[in-house]
Amino acid sequence: MKETLNRIKNNKVLKLIGNILYTLLFIIVIFMLIVVILQRVSNNSISIGGYRLFTVATGSMEPKYKVGDILISKEIDENDIKIGDDVVYRGETGSFKGKVITHQVIDKKQDENGDYKFITKGIANIEQDPEIDASQIYGKIIYKVKTLSFIGQLIKNIYIFYFIIFIPIAIIIFRQIRIILKKDDKEDEDGDDKKNDE
Numbered sequence: 410m411k412e413t414l415n416r417i418k419n420n421k422v423l424k425l426i427g428n429i430l431y432t433l434l435f436i437i438v439i440f441m442l443i444v445v446i447l448q449r450v451s452n453n454s455i456s457i458g459g460y461r462l463f464t465v466a467t468g469s470m471e472p473k474y475k476v477g478d479i480l481i482s483k484e485i486d487e488n489d490i491k492i493g494d495d496v497v498y499r500g501e502t503g504s505f506k507g508k509v510i511t512h513q514v515i516d517k518k519q520d521e522n523g524d525y526k527f528i529t530k531g532i533a534n535i536e537q538d539p540e541i542d543a544s545q546i547y548g549k550i551i552y553k554v555k556t557l558s559f560i561g562q563l564i565k566n567i568y569i570f571y572f573i574i575f576i577p578i579a580i581i582i583f584r585q586i587r588i589i590l591k592k593d594d595k596e597d598e599d600g601d602d603k604k605n606d607e
Contacts, residue, residue, distance in 0.1 A: 431584065434577050459484035461547055462554075463497055463511060469531025470495070470511060474553065480511060482548035487525045490543075492517055495550040496529065502539045511550060512538055 465478040473495075474480065482497045490496065492514050500508045512529035515537060519525055527546070530537040 431581075435581055459548070461497070463509065465511060467531075469534050470513070471533045473532055474511065479554045480550050481552040481554060483551045484547070485549045487543035487546070490514060490517065490525070490527065490546070490549065496527070497547045497550065498529070498541050498545045499547065500539075501541070501545060505539060509547070510538065 461482050463480045463482060465474045465476055465480065468476055480497070494514045495511060496514055497509060497511045500506055500510050510529070512531045512534075514527055515530045516528035517525060518527075525543050526540050527542070528537050528540055
């Protein structure tokens with residue numbers, strides 16, 4: 410039994426698979442933490458290469474987007490925004506003030522100065538939103554990240570949140586501690602061997 414365990418432990422293919430899984434786990438955890446921190450700290454005002462990540466907070470766009478869905482928006486020229494596009498914008502009036510809203514463009518007008526004004530509305534809403542201008546628009550929704558949306562839905566449950574976030578972090582920390590302890594043991598053994606040689 411011990412021999413079998415040692416063989417499994419020393420199997421190069423299994424070690425490689427373990428290292429790949431560990432690296433993927435590490436990248437996913439770090440990516441999720443960065444996304445959460447960026448969204449919380451910047452209120453989605455930071456874009457990376459014109460792209461932003463948003464989490465749907467209300468059911469105003471159901472059934473297209475559900476609460477907890479993760480959406481990616483891309484900055485787009487106001488001339489290219491069309492009726493029917495889903496856009497993310499910063500609300501500046503009334504109950505929308507200071508909020509980040511994802512709604513569908515239902516009308517587009519050009520004023521006498523050549524600037525565009527947009528009317529948006531949530532698919533599930535009866536009333537349209539207050540008129541917005543192009544400077545309020547963060548971008549057009551280009552993609553719903555199904556994997557992250559699924560994880561987002563899961564982590565709404567506090568127990569699953571701890572399981573998904575804290576357990577992988579604990580595994581990573583535990584693995585790093587083991588590596589450090591192994592190095593220390595090896596250094597001690599090498600030191601003892603040198604003393605014995607003398």
